[in-house]
Amino acid sequence: MQGNGFKISAVLAFVLLSLYYLFPTVQRTLDEREIAAMSEDEATAYREANYDDLQATRERSLNLGLDLQGGMHVTLEVGAAALIRELADDRTDETFDEALRIAQEQSLESRDNFVDLFVAAIEDVRPNTRLARYFRNASDEINARSSNDEVAAVLKVELEEAVTRATQIVRQRVDRFGVTEPSIQKQGSNRIIVEMPGVTEPQRVRNLLRGTAKLEFRLMPDPGQVAQVAQSLVAYVDEGEEAEADSAATETEAAPDSTAAGEDSTTALDVAALAEAEQEAESAVRDRQLSELLTIVPGQSVPYVGQVAVRDTAAVGAILRRPDVARLIPPTMDLLFSARPVEGLEEEAYWLLAVNDRVELEGDVVTDDGPDFAPFTNAPLVSLSMNTDGATRWAQLTGANIGRPVAIVLDGLVYTWPVIQSAITGGRTSIEGVTRTEAEDIVTVLKSGALPAPVQIVEERTVGPSLGQQAVTAGTRSLIIGFLLVVVFMGFYYRTAGLVAGVALVLNVLFIFGILAGFGATLTLPGMAGIVLTIGMAVDANVLIFERIREEMASGKTLKAAVQGGFEKALSAIADANITTFLIGVILYSFGLGPIQGFAVTLMAGIVTSLFTALVVTRLFLDYLVQGRGANVAFG
Amino acid sequence: MRIFDNAQYDFWAKRRLGMTISGVLLLVAIISLIYPGLEAGIDFKGGTEIVVQTEQPLAPTEVRAALDEQLGAGSEVKEYGSPTELLIRTTSGSGDASAISQTIIGTIGAAFAGSNPEAIRTDAVGPRFAEDLQRGALYAVFGSLFVILLYIFIRFDWRYSLGAVAALTHDVIIVLGLFALVHDLTPVTLMLDQAIIAALLTIVGYSINDTVVVFDRIREFTQLFKTEDFSTVANRAISSTLSRTILTSVTTMLVVLILFLFGGEVLRGFSLSLILGIAVGTYSSIFVASPIVIMLRERYGTSVPKLSTATR
Numbered sequence: 006m007q008g009n010g011f012k013i014s015a016v017l018a019f020v021l022l023s024l025y026y027l028f029p030t031v032q033r034t035l036d037e038r039e040i041a042a043m044s045e046d047e048a049t050a051y052r053e054a055n056y057d058d059l060q061a062t063r064e065r066s067l068n069l070g071l072d073l074q075g076g077m078h079v080t081l082e083v084g085a086a087a088l089i090r091e092l093a094d095d096r097t098d099e100t101f102d103e104a105l106r107i108a109q110e111q112s113l114e115s116r117d118n119f120v121d122l123f124v125a126a127i128e129d130v131r132p133n134t135r136l137a138r139y140f141r142n143a144s145d146e147i148n149a150r151s152s153n154d155e156v157a158a159v160l161k162v163e164l165e166e167a168v169t170r171a172t173q174i175v176r177q178r179v180d181r182f183g184v185t186e187p188s189i190q191k192q193g194s195n196r197i198i199v200e201m202p203g204v205t206e207p208q209r210v211r212n213l214l215r216g217t218a219k220l221e222f223r224l225m226p227d228p229g230q231v232a233q234v235a236q237s238l239v240a241y242v243d244e245g246e247e248a249e250a251d252s253a254a255t256e257t258e259a260a261p262d263s264t265a266a267g268e269d270s271t272t273a274l275d276v277a278a279l280a281e282a283e284q285e286a287e288s289a290v291r292d293r294q295l296s297e298l299l300t301i302v303p304g305q306s307v308p309y310v311g312q313v314a315v316r317d318t319a320a321v322g323a324i325l326r327r328p329d330v331a332r333l334i335p336p337t338m339d340l341l342f343s344a345r346p347v348e349g350l351e352e353e354a355y356w357l358l359a360v361n362d363r364v365e366l367e368g369d370v371v372t373d374d375g376p377d378f379a380p381f382t383n384a385p386l387v388s389l390s391m392n393t394d395g396a397t398r399w400a401q402l403t404g405a406n407i408g409r410p411v412a413i414v415l416d417g418l419v420y421t422w423p424v425i426q427s428a429i430t431g432g433r434t435s436i437e438g439v440t441r442t443e444a445e446d447i448v449t450v451l452k453s454g455a456l457p458a459p460v461q462i463v464e465e466r467t468v469g470p471s472l473g474q475q476a477v478t479a480g481t482r483s484l485i486i487g488f489l490l491v492v493v494f495m496g497f498y499y500r501t502a503g504l505v506a507g508v509a510l511v512l513n514v515l516f517i518f519g520i521l522a523g524f525g526a527t528l529t530l531p532g533m534a535g536i537v538l539t540i541g542m543a544v545d546a547n548v549l550i551f552e553r554i555r556e557e558m559a560s561g562k563t564l565k566a567a568v569q570g571g572f573e574k575a576l577s578a579i580a581d582a583n584i585t586t587f588l589i590g591v592i593l594y595s596f597g598l599g600p601i602q603g604f605a606v607t608l609m610a611g612i613v614t615s616l617f618t619a620l621v622v623t624r625l626f627l628d629y630l631v632q633g634r635g636a637n638v639a640f641g
Numbered sequence: 642m643r644i645f646d647n648a649q650y651d652f653w654a655k656r657r658l659g660m661t662i663s664g665v666l667l668l669v670a671i672i673s674l675i676y677p678g679l680e681a682g683i684d685f686k687g688g689t690e691i692v693v694q695t696e697q698p699l700a701p702t703e704v705r706a707a708l709d710e711q712l713g714a715g716s717e718v719k720e721y722g723s724p725t726e727l728l729i730r731t732t733s734g735s736g737d738a739s740a741i742s743q744t745i746i747g748t749i750g751a752a753f754a755g756s757n758p759e760a761i762r763t764d765a766v767g768p769r770f771a772e773d774l775q776r777g778a779l780y781a782v783f784g785s786l787f788v789i790l791l792y793i794f795i796r797f798d799w800r801y802s803l804g805a806v807a808a809l810t811h812d813v814i815i816v817l818g819l820f821a822l823v824h825d826l827t828p829v830t831l832m833l834d835q836a837i838i839a840a841l842l843t844i845v846g847y848s849i850n851d852t853v854v855v856f857d858r859i860r861e862f863t864q865l866f867k868t869e870d871f872s873t874v875a876n877r878a879i880s881s882t883l884s885r886t887i888l889t890s891v892t893t894m895l896v897v898l899i900l901f902l903f904g905g906e907v908l909r910g911f912s913l914s915l916i917l918g919i920a921v922g923t924y925s926s927i928f929v930a931s932p933i934v935i936m937l938r939e940r941y942g943t944s945v946p947k948l949s950t951a952t953r
Contacts, residue, residue: 072907080770082767082769082770207742207760207763208743315743315747316711316743316744316747316748319744352751353747461767462765462767463766463767463769463770464765464766464767464770465763465764465765465766466762466763466764466765467760467762467763467764468761468762469759469760469761469762471761472692472761472762475905476905476907479903479904479905479908480904480905482903483896483899483900483903483904486899486903487895487896487899487900490895490896490899491892491895491896494891494892494895495892498888530905530907530908531836531839531908531911534900534904534908534911534912537896537897537899537900537904538843538893538896538897538900538915540896541892541893541894541895541896541897542847542850542889542892542893544889544892545850545885545889545892545893548885548888548889548892549854549885552882552884552885552888555643556881574861577857577861578853578854578857578858581796581853581854581856581857582849582850582851582853582854582857583850584792585789585792585793585846585849585850585853586846586847586849586850588785588788588789588792589785589788589789589842589843589845589846589849590846592781592784592785592788592842593781593785593839593842595781596777596778596780596781596784597777597781597835597838597839601835601836601838601839604839605839608843608846641643
C-alpha cells in the first residue's frame with residue numbers, strides 16, 4: 006500500500022473534477038424537468054425570473070449534438086464563380102464565359118483554388134489573354150498593365166475576404182433569427198458550417214441563410230405582349246414535345262443572357278450539379294406539356310404569364326432555362342415567380358410574372374428598413390426609406406409611370422407589384438404581401454447586408470426534436486443495459502475481481518462524461534454508441550490483467566506477488582493495444598465530420614479513461630483488498 | 642469460472658483450414674462487392690434522404706408510385722422503424738434540398754388524404770460535398786491501415802506489421818462484402834455511409850487490439866523459449882491468450898448487440914457492421930495475422946524480434 010497516497014488523491018481529484026463538470030448538466034436536466042411540469046404561463050414566468058441562472062447552467066452543461074436535441078446543420082458554399090463574375094467589369098466576352106465554365110467543371114475534381122483554375126482555363130481558351138482587361142475596376146491594385154499573376158493574387162484575396170464577410174453576415178442573420186447557442190464556422194477555403202439547435206422551421210432558415218438580399222425595383226412590360234410570349238412559349242414547348250424535336254442541336258447554341266424564371270433564386274445544392282440535375286428534371290418532365298404545368302389566366306391587367314403549382318415550379322424553371330426556349334423570351338423581359346402563393350386557390354400555386362430586364366433602382370439606395378403594419382388593413386409589411394439620390398429617382402420613376410405596375414424583387418422573387426397611383430416623393434416605400442415572420446426575415450436579411458456572392462447549401466441535415474428525444478432514450482437505454490450486462494458478466498466470470506472491474510467501469514463512465522463536459526465536447530448519437538462500445542472494450546485491460554494474475558497464481562506465486570506480476574506483465578500488451586486504437590480514433594477525428602467526430606472523441610476519451618481505471622483504480626482496489634485487508638480475493 | 646484454461650490447441654496445424662475459410666469468405670466477399678455491389682448512401686453519392694411521419698400507416702409501394710410521378714423514377718421508399726414512418730431517398734430532381742423535401746411532402750399530402758405528412762429528419766448532400774466525404778473516408782481507411790503498418794513495424798518488426806495489416810484488410814473486405822451480400826435481404830438500411838466507415842475503422846481498431854495482444858505474447862514467449870520452433874511458440878502464445886481473446890469478444894459483442902437491439906434505427910447499420918466485424922476480427926487475429934507472421938519468419942530468416950522497452 007506504500008506510495009499509493011498519490012494514486013488515491015489522483016483518483017479522488019478526477020472524481021471530484023468530473024462531478025464538478027457534470028453538475029451543470031444534472032442541474033439543467035432537473036430544471037428542464039421542473040419546467041416541463043409547469044403550465045405554459047408558469048414556465049415562461051419561471052424562465053424569465055431565472056434567466057441568468059438557466060443560461061449559465063445551459064452554457065456549462067454537456068453539449069448535445071443536433072442529432073440528439075434536434076436542429077439543423079447546414080454547410081454553405083460561397084459561389085466562387087459568381088463572385089468572379091461579379092468582380093469582372095461588364096465587358097466580359099465568350100472567352101471569359103468559357104473559361105469560367107471550364108473552371109467550374111474542373112473544380113468538381115480538383116482541390117486547387119478556384120482562381121487558379123480560372124486563370125489556367127482562360128490561358129487555355131485563348132493564350133496570352135490579359136486578365137487585367139476584365140478586372141480593371143475590381144480593385145485599385147489592378148491597372149491595364151497588371152500581370153495575370155498580380156490579378157490572380159488580388160482575386161484570391163477578394164475570394165478569401167468574401168468568405169469571411171459571408172461568415173459574418175450569416176452569423177448576424179442567425180443571431181437575429183434568435184437561435185440559442187448557434188455555431189458558425191468557416192471551413193476550408195469557401196465553406197461555412199452553420200449549426201442551429203432547436204430550429205423547427207427549416208424552410209425559413211434556408212431562405213434566411215441563402216438570401217443575398219438583392220433588392221430591385223423594376224417596371225413591368227405590357228400585359229398584351231406578355232400574353233403573346235406566354236402563348237408562343239406553350240405552343241413551342243408542347244409542339245416540341247409532341248414532335249420529339251431534337252433540342253440537343255439547339256441546346257449547344259449559346260444561351261441568351263437574360264434567361265429565365267428564378268435565375269437569381271436558384272437554390273440548387275451545387276452549382277455544377279445544377280446543369281446535370283436540370284437535364285434530369287427535363288427528362289422527367291419531357292413527356293409533360295407546358296400547358297399542363299402552366300395555367301394561363303387570360304385578360305389580366307398585370308403581366309402575368311400564368312400560375313404554376315408549387316410542385317411544378319422546379320420543372321417550369323428548368324424548361325424556361327432551356328436555351329432554345331429562352332430565345333423565345335424577348336431580351337428585355339425576365340420571367341420571375343411571385344414570392345407568395347396565388348390567393349383563393351385550393352392548391353398552392355405561384356404566379357409567373359414578366360418584369361423588365363432593366364433594373365431601375367437597387368437595394369443600395371435603401372437606408373433604413375423595419376417590419377411594420379399597413380395603416381388600415383394592419384397587414385404586415387416591410388417599410389423602406391431611401392437616401393436622397395434614391396428618393397429623387399424613385400419620385401421620377403413613379404411620376405413617369407402612373408397607372409403602371411412596378412415590381413419589387415428580392416432575391417429573384419417578386420414580392421409585390423403595386424400599380425403606381427401617384428408620384429412618390431420622400432423616398433419611402435414598402436414591401437407588402439408578406440407574413441409577419443417573412444417581414445421580420447426580410448428585414449434581417451436586408452439589415453445584415455447583401456452577401457458578397459451567392460451562397461449555396463451543399464449539405465443539410467435536419468433532425469426533428471421528437472426524433473432527437475427518441476435517440477437520447479435509445480442511447481441511454483443501450484448504455485445502461487450494456488453496462489449492467491458487462492458488470493454481471495464480469496462478476497460472474499471473475500468473482501470478486503470482476504466486481505472490482507465493475508467499480509472501475511462505473512468510474513470509467515463517469516470520467517468519460519466528465520472529460521466530454523470539461524473539454525466542451527459535443528455528445529452525439531454515434532458518440533453515445535462510442536461510449537457503449539467503450540464499456541464493452543474497457544474491460545479488456547482488466548481481462549488482460551486478471552488473466553495474467555491467474556497465470557501467475559497458477560505458477561505458485563502468492564496472491565500479492567501474483568497481483569504485482571500480473572499488472573507488470575500485462576502492461577506492454579495493454580499499452581500497444583490501446584495506442585493503436587487511439588491512433589485510429591485520431592484518424593477518425595481528422596477525416597470524419599459532424600457526428601462521426603463525436604464518435605471519435607468518445608472513443609479516444611474512453612481509451613484514456615479505461616487505461617487509467619484499469620491500471621490505477623483496479624490496482625488500488627486490489628492492493629487494498631489483498632494487502633490492506635489481507636482478503637483472499639477470488640479471480641474466478 | 643474458467644474457459645480455455647491451459648488451452649493447448651494446435652492452431653498452426655489448422656492453418657490450412659483457416660486459410661480455406663478465409664479464402665472462401667474473401668472470395669464470396671469480393672464477388673458480392675462486384676455483384677450486387679455495395680450501395681452508396683447519400684453521404685457518398687449525394688441526394689436527399691428524408692424521414693416522413695404520417696398520421697396513418699402508408700404502403701411504401703403506393704407512396705413510391707405517387708412520388709415517381711412527380712420526381713421521375715428512382716426514389717426509394719422504405720418503412721422506417723414504425724408503419725407511420727417512411728424513409729424516402731432520392732437522387733433525382735433539381736438537387737435542391739428544400740425543393741425536393743417540399744415536393745415529397747406535398748405529393749404525399751395530396752395523394753393520401755388525411756395522412757398529414759411531416760418531415761422529421763432531412764439529410765441532403767450535394768454531389769460535390771459527397772465527393773469530399775468520399776475522399777475523406779478513403780483517406781481515413783487507408784490512413785489508418787498505414788499508421789498501423791508503421792506502428793507495428795516500430796514496436797515489433799516488418800513481419801508482424803505485414804501480418805497485422807493483412808488481417809485488417811481481410812476484415813474490412815469481408816465485412817464490406819457481407820454487407821453487400823445481405824443489404825437487400827434485411828429490413829435494416831444497409832448503405833455505405835459515414836457511420837459505416839466509422840464502424841469499419843472501429844473494427845480495424847478492435848481487430849488490431851486483438852492482434853497486438855497475441856503478438857505481444859508471441860514476442861514474450863520467443864524470449865522465454867529460445868530453443869523451440871517459432872511455430873510452436875506462436876501456437877502456445879495464441880493458446881494462452883485465447884481465454885482473454887474470447888472473453889473480450891464476448892463483452893464487446895454483448896454491448897454491440899445491445900446497441901443493435903436498443904440503439905434505434907439510426908445506429909442499426911452501424912451496429913450490425915460492428916457485430917460482423919468483431920466476429921471476423923477475433924477470428925482473423927488468430928487464423929490470419931499470426932500464421933502470416935509464422936510463414937514470413939520461416940521464409941525470411943529468424944531474426945529475433947526487436948527487444949523493446951515493453952519487454953520487461
